[in-house]
Amino acid sequence: MSTFTTTTTQAAPRVKAFINGSGVIVSARGPGNLHLLSYASNSGLPDVYGSISAKPNVTGNDDVTRFMISDSYTYTEYAFYWDGNDEAVCGIGLDLVRSPVGTSWKQATIINFGGTQFGSGDVTSFVNKTSSVKRDNEITAFVIPDHLL
Numbered sequence: 001m002s003t004f005t006t007t008t009t010q011a012a013p014r015v016k017a018f019i020n021g022s023g024v025i026v027s028a029r030g031p032g033n034l035h036l037l038s039y040a041s042n043s044g045l046p047d048v049y050g051s052i053s054a055k056p057n058v059t060g061n062d063d064v065t066r067f068m069i070s071d072s073y074t075y076t077e078y079a080f081y082w083d084g085n086d087e088a089v090c091g092i093g094l095d096l097v098r099s100p101v102g103t104s105w106k107q108a109t110i111i112n113f114g115g116t117q118f119g120s121g122d123v124t125s126f127v128n129k130t131s132s133v134k135r136d137n138e139i140t141a142f143v144i145p146d147h148l149l
Helices: none
Strands: 024-029 033-041 048-053 064-069 075-082 088-092 108-112 119-121 141-143
Touching: 024 075, 048 141
Parallel strands: none
Antiparallel strands: 024 064, 024 088, 033 048, 033 075, 064 141, 075 108, 108 119
C-alpha cells in the first residue's frame, strides 16, 4: 500500500494597481496615442483626461513604446485606450498577466486604485462632462525609455 502526501499550493496574490509602486504598464506597437482618464476624485476635483504620443525615438525601439500610468492620490478610477492601428497590452507592475487595451472611450480599459484586474466599459459620459478638464501631454502617463527596462 502506497502513502500519498497531498500539498496545497496557493496561487501567488495578484499585484494591486498603484500599491507599493505597482503602476499600470502599457506596451503599444507602432505610432499612436495613449489616452487616459482619471476620474472619481475622493476630494471633489474635476475629472481629467488627455493623451500622450508614442515616442520610439525616445525609447530606442522603432516599434514598441512602453508607458507607465501612475496614480494621483485624489482619483480612484482610471480608464485608458490606445488609438494606434496596432495592438497594445497592459499589466500591473511586475505581474505577468497582460490584457488587451481598449480602442476608444466607448471601449476603454478600466482599473480602480488597488484593483487586481482590468475591466472595460464606456466612459464617454465622464469625458464629455462640462467640468472635465482636457490636459494633453499633462496626464499621469509617462513614456518609459528602454534603458530603464
